[in-house]
Amino acid sequence: IRPFTIMTYKTKALVLKTVKYGETSMVITLFTELFGLQAYMVNGVRSSKPGQNKMAMYQPASLLDLEVYRQPQKNLQRIKEANRSYLSKEIHSDVIKNSIALFMVELLYNSLKEPEENADLFYFCEDAFISLDEADKTVAANFSLFFCLQIIHFLGFSLDNPSPALLKGSHLYFDLLDGQFTNEEPTHADYLKDDYARLTAELLKVRQPEELKYLQLNQATRRELLKKYLDFYKFHIPNFGRMRSLEILQQIWSDGATD
Numbered sequence: 684i685r686p687f688t689i690m691t692y693k694t695k696a697l698v699l700k701t702v703k704y705g706e707t708s709m710v711i712t713l714f715t716e717l718f719g720l721q722a723y724m725v726n727g728v729r730s731s732k733p734g735q736n737k738m739a740m741y742q743p744a745s746l747l748d749l750e751v752y753r754q755p756q757k758n759l760q761r762i763k764e765a766n767r768s769y770l771s772k773e774i775h776s777d778v779i780k781n782s783i784a785l786f787m788v789e790l791l792y793n794s795l796k797e798p799e800e801n802a803d804l805f806y807f808c809e810d811a812f813i814s815l816d817e818a819d820k821t822v823a824a825n826f827s828l829f830f831c832l833q834i835i836h837f838l839g840f841s842l843d844n845p846s847p848a849l850l851k852g853s854h855l856y857f858d859l860l861d862g863q864f865t866n867e868e869p870t871h872a873d874y875l876k877d878d879y880a881r882l883t884a885e886l887l888k889v890r891q892p893e894e895l896k897y898l899q900l901n902q903a904t905r906r907e908l909l910k911k912y913l914d915f916y917k918f919h920i921p922n923f924g925r926m927r928s929l930e931i932l933q934q935i936w937s938d939g940a941t942d
Contacts, residue, residue, distance in 0.1 A: 689752050689753070689754060690752070690753050691750055691751065691752055691753065691763055692717055692750070693748070693749065693750050693751075694715045694716045694717040694718065694749055694751060695715070695716040695746065695747065695748060695749070695768055695805065695809065696713040696714065696715045696716065696721075696746070696748075696749050697713065697714045697715075697744070697745070697746055697747075697791075697805070697808055697809065697812065698712075698713055698741055698742060698744065698745040698746075698747065699712045699713060699714055699720075699743060699788045699789075699792045700712040700743060700788070700792055701738075701742075701743065704724065707727050707728065708724065708725060708726045708727065708728060709724075709728050709738070709741065710722055710723070710724055710725075710759065711725055711741050712792065713747075714791055714795060714805060714808065715749070715751075715805070716802055716805045716806075717800060717802075718753075718800060719797070719798050719799045719800050719801050720795040720796075720797065720798050720799075721760055721798055722758060722759050722760065723751070723759065723760045723761060723762050724759045724760075724761060725741065725762055725765075737765075740765060740767060741765075742775055743784070743785060743788045744771075744774050744775070744781075744784040744785065744787070744788050744812060745767065745771070745775075746767065746768045746769040746771075746809060746812060746813075747765055747766065747767060747768055748766045748767070748768040749762055749763075749764065749765050749766075750762070750763040750765075751763060769809075769813055771812075771816045772816055772817070773816055774812065774815065774816045778935070779820075779823060780815060780816065780818075780823055782928070782931050782935050783826050783827050783932065784812065784815060785928045786827050786926070786928040786929065786932050787808075787812070787815075787826075787827065787830050789926055789927065789928045790830070790831065790834070790916075790926065791808065791834070793916070793920070793923050793924045793926065794834070794838055794916065794920055794923070796920070796922070801837060803837055804834060804837035807833065807837060808834070811826075811830055811892070814826075815892070818892060818895075819896070821895070821896040822893060822895045822896050824905070825886075825895040825898050825900060825905070826892065826895065827905075827909060827932060828886055828900075828905065828908055828909060828912065829886060829892060829895055831909065831916075832883070832886050832887055832912065833889075835862075835915070838920070840862060840919060841862065842862050842887060843863070843864070844884055844887050844888060845864035845884050849864050849865070849866055850881070850884070852866035853866075854866055854868070854876065854877060855876070855877055855881055855884075856868055856869060856874050856875065856876055856877075856880055857874060857875040857876075857879070857880040857883050857884075858873070858874050859873040859875070859914055859915045859918060860874075860918055862915065862919075864880065864884065873914060873918070875908075875911055879907065879908060879911070882898070882908065883908065885898060886908075902936035902937060905936055906933055906936055906937075909929070909932075909933075913926060913929070
């Protein structure tokens with residue numbers, strides 16, 4: 684009988700969540716380039732000995748190059764080798780950028796339900812986290828809104844920009860239940876109206892994060908838009924869950940740190 688061979692693969696990954704396991708180990712949830720959402724057991728990663736504590740590498744929002752063992756029938760996989768694919772400058776040290784990054788990884792964690800490959804989404808996220816790390820204050824201020832709207836497309840939902848005819852209407856509504864712009868007020872309460880709908884249309888046009896600096900929003904507007912965008916996720920993704928990082932992000936906005 685030929686022995687079963689465990690295959691290894693090289694893949695990039697984004698750290699979404701870590702949970703301590705035992706005294707020195709961790710269970711790490713990653714969004715991987717090749718396999719989508721995956722959980723890995725990493726042994727001996729937590730150590731009090733100098734130079735042996737590898738927890739910093741596995742902080743949420745870290746980008747990694749991995750060689751992993753692959754056993755499809757198992758829920759917990761193993762990592763053979765891990766290295767940083769990008770050494771962040773500010774995401775883990777700047778309070779504002781760290782809060783935004785933690786919001787982004789929690790949004791991904793709550794949105795990705797199955798271990799399905801979605802390389803296009805991974806590459807977008809990789810670019811987004813690097814862009815956030817390198818962004819100036821004006822770009823970072825609107826980054827969570829940009830990320831919220833952009834990944835919707837990769838999750839299988841279609842959000843179309845309003846036509847010129849709709850934009851010329853006396854009122855513009857963005858219906859959160861069907862993801863459409865309209866000049867007719869929806870028969871329910873889940874929509875954005877006029878200025879908020881037009882700002883959403885502007886955000887949907889953004890293709891490069893650098894363009895975010897041209898959107899002048901105050902913290903109250905950001906809070907309202909983000910709350911409504913998360914309502915969209917709750918309506919369309921089963922068991923989406925509560926966004927704990929939202930409270931921290933809103934507190935930073937309330938303090939005026941991102942104005």
